[in-house]
Amino acid sequence: MILTQLVARLFRQWTAAGVAGAQSMPLEAGNPLTEYFFGNTGRTIHKWHDYFEIYHRHFARFRGCSPIVVEIGVAQGGSLQMWHRYFGPGTQIVGVDIDPRCRQFEDRSTTILIGDQADRRFLAEVRTRTPRIDILIDDGGHTMTQQTTTFEEMYPHIQPNGIYLCEDMNTSLIAEPRVPTRCISTTAFWS
Numbered sequence: 001m002i003l004t005q006l007v008a009r010l011f012r013q014w015t016a017a018g019v020a021g022a023q024s025m026p027l028e029a030g031n032p033l034t035e036y037f038f039g040n041t042g043r044t045i046h047k048w049h050d051y052f053e054i055y056h057r058h059f060a061r062f063r064g065c066s067p068i069v070v071e072i073g074v075a076q077g078g079s080l081q082m083w084h085r086y087f088g089p090g091t092q093i094v095g096v097d098i099d100p101r102c103r104q105f106e107d108r109s110t111t112i113l114i115g116d117q118a119d120r121r122f123l124a125e126v127r128t129r130t131p132r133i134d135i136l137i138d139d140g141g142h143t144m145t146q147q148t149t150t151f152e153e154m155y156p157h158i159q160p161n162g163i164y165l166c167e168d169m170n171t172s173l174i175a176e177p178r179v180p181t182r183c184i185s186t187t188a189f190w191s
């Protein structure tokens, strides 16, 4: 497969803004996140589609339990809508992003905090504003410094039976090339 086809295929797998690009994608039977993503007519979501099996495996036990979910990296706000639908009524979502335009996604059950995930003082403010966190998803800037700083500051703050999920660790290695690049894992979980 030539490079442009490969890039186009990867991009289609990564982003679903609506049903048009989704029709050729396989549906993982019984996974509500996969079905939501490929049928999405709401705001754009940026996710690798093979993450959905992993999310559902670890997050399903929180559905219907009104969890408090923090997602670092809001972008167009599509994943916040997806998490609300997936976890159900009563869920509180806290979206964190460095881009102040993300404030537009705030509503009664969605809080948006604007700041840099590599700034420890800002992360202390996130802890103060969010005294309980059941699930934290790091889908922010994806550099190693951002991911490790966020982990150091936020992991001890997660509920004992909670989940800390860090996406796209491969881009962390690309962004800081002095680090050896043999590691190819892209997602990590701690609970």
Ligand SMILES: C[S@@+](CC[C@H](N)C(=O)[O-])C[C@H]1O[C@@H](n2cnc3c(N)ncnc32)[C@H](O)[C@@H]1O
Pocket (backbone or CB within 6 Å): 044, 045, 046, 047, 071, 072, 073, 074, 075, 076, 077, 078, 079, 096, 097, 098, 099, 115, 116, 117, 118, 139, 140, 141, 142, 146
């Ligand atoms: C991959 S997008 C998030 C996608 C979104 N979670 C979704 O699934 O649709 C990454 C986001 O991280 C934000 N970001 C980049 N650097 C950041 C930083 N240092 N602190 C907080 N957010 C950052 C960007 O502004 C961007 O909106």
